[in-house]
Amino acid sequence: MGSEPAVVKRRDLLSLIGAMAGSAAMYHAMTSLGFASESPYQGPIRLEGDPKGASVLILGAGLAGMTAALELRKAGYQVQVLEFNSRAGGRNWTLRGGDSFVELGGFTQTCEFEQGLYINPGPWRIPYHHRALLDYCKRLNVALEPFIQLNHNAFLHAAQAFDGVPQRIRSVRADFQGQVSELLAKATRQGKLDEAVSKEDQEILLQALRSWGALDRNYNYESNLISAEFRGYENAPGGGLSAAPSAGDPIGLSDILRSRLWRYLRNFASYNFQTTMFQPAGGMDMIGKAFAKELGDVIRYNAKVTQVQQDDRGVTVSFMDTENSASTQQATADWCVCTIPLSILSQLQIDVSTATKSAIDAVPYAAAVKVGLQFKRRFWEEDDAIYGGISYTDLPIRQIAYPNTGFNRTGRGVLLGAYLFDGANAFEFTAMTPAERVVHAVDFGAAIHPQYRSEFENGVAVAWHRVPFTLGCSGDWSEEARAQHYRNLCQIDGRIVLAGEHASALPAWQEGAILSALDAITRLHGRVVRT
């Protein structure tokens, strides 16, 4: 053993642990050494110890509430869930043909989509590292399919650039990357990087730039078959006498810079949007429905909570049956997990400390709007060869997202014709009637897909500040508010603990709702078992 190096390299240590103790031990070791720490989720929760028949009242049958209900029931608690809506899921929601939705102000929409077509007005994509949500999908038999975040053949569009003509993501990305590589290669060869990069590394850097940027042997990014392999062809390779491919002209660097199209490229780079992403087959609400099926009659629907009281013996919640609003009823339990959105909870009478109440009052809710549009045919596939993914634009609609399922079929299709989040346009679209939102989504979208004009059939529009069960999209924490109030919001307050995406570091993500619920019930259970 005398030749053993004094310092064990981290990777060597891992393979040693792997060989001796198996992959599970290696996984834990990797996590503690800073690798593989992609999710705080530690696998199915284990609430050990006897709750001795303690009861928990859960407010809200969204993913946070239903996670809490499922796991607490499994651990031996008596659970009851009160839900405002006549369905489970909360923001985990899908609109299909025949569905009716009344937004605040009384505007009623009936979705006219063809059977099998839908939009998800709320969450619509699941990152691969949202391991808790993925685990529940697996345990509840919710089938997943890919959600396509990056489609190279979808469009980037700026109203004031390229005469309003949308550009293929593939070309913008290749041309931007190629010309930045060319500039960097030039600087390298002119000796301008000598202070920063060693001579030996400069040689490797040049090779890398040529490979990564599709540069020619002179380190130029030009119209040729090298760049065409990245940016696409003017005439694609064919067969027989029409076989020879030809290259088109790259978009100039200055044009890309001034168009600001580069700003959309981060949507394909950031951690939350990296491949692989998923969606439940058939609609996002497959998840909520699977939870609800598992929970059965534990959920009481049409229950509008009006007051939450507690004393040292238990919790009493007053609620109205929205089908029979004359009567106020009460439900009692030893403990309460409250997942009601803060936009609503802040308006209720609730017995909590000043610190908790201040936290509940401190979080405004983001504005967001989605518009689903049905067309007579899938022209984005038939005419534009766009199969799934998202086009981005600086028009108020912001995005057009194509269905990630049912590819290459004839017949109707539904796409997401607008997804506005935060900023002036989201409020402006909220202030319209649903019908106006649809009209404007069609009008703006036609600048990108002129086929809209002849193929549009019908649409639905959801503006989250007008959604009766949330009054907003998601908790919009400022850094200051989070620093001041977040811990107070999450603390168990007497017999009440809050959960939901608003009580997580993953705002607006379903994973945040589930992780928040798991964290809350773990602490609650700890307290119950100790007392």
Place this chain on the structure above:
Amino acid sequence: MRSCKLETGLQSCRTAACAALVVLLSQVAAAFAQEGSLSAGNRTFSSGYRFVELSGEELFVNVCQGCHMVDAAGATGAGSYPSLAGNQNLEAGNYPIYLVVNGRRAMPAFGDLMSDGQIAAVVNYLRTHFGNNYQDTVTASDVRGARRINAAGTQN
């Protein structure tokens, strides 16, 4: 000014050929007729993060009405948006200014989305419409004052 106005009136909408859209357009026109509000062609779309609407009425119609509704009567679901009609909380002009700048509970903060002048305009509009009749106007410098109080951390 960083942002410019982007008018996309329905008149400019090149949709006449599309029967379905024509139906929708007529529904929208009917909705507007009922509401007795601006014509659909006057919809404003801001081109950046901040609002470009300048008058109090334009701000109310394009922003506030989203929650407080066309007649400012508010709405109720699991929680409520309060009615601003005949609302005595508007009597002291600084109170609505503070709420628009900082938000509170279900009310989003608009301090970063509107200028001092815009906030003063929309507060003045609210205080003189919908059954409110407070003739003392608030000014952009009142809004500036409210922002300073907030920055100093003496409220919240």
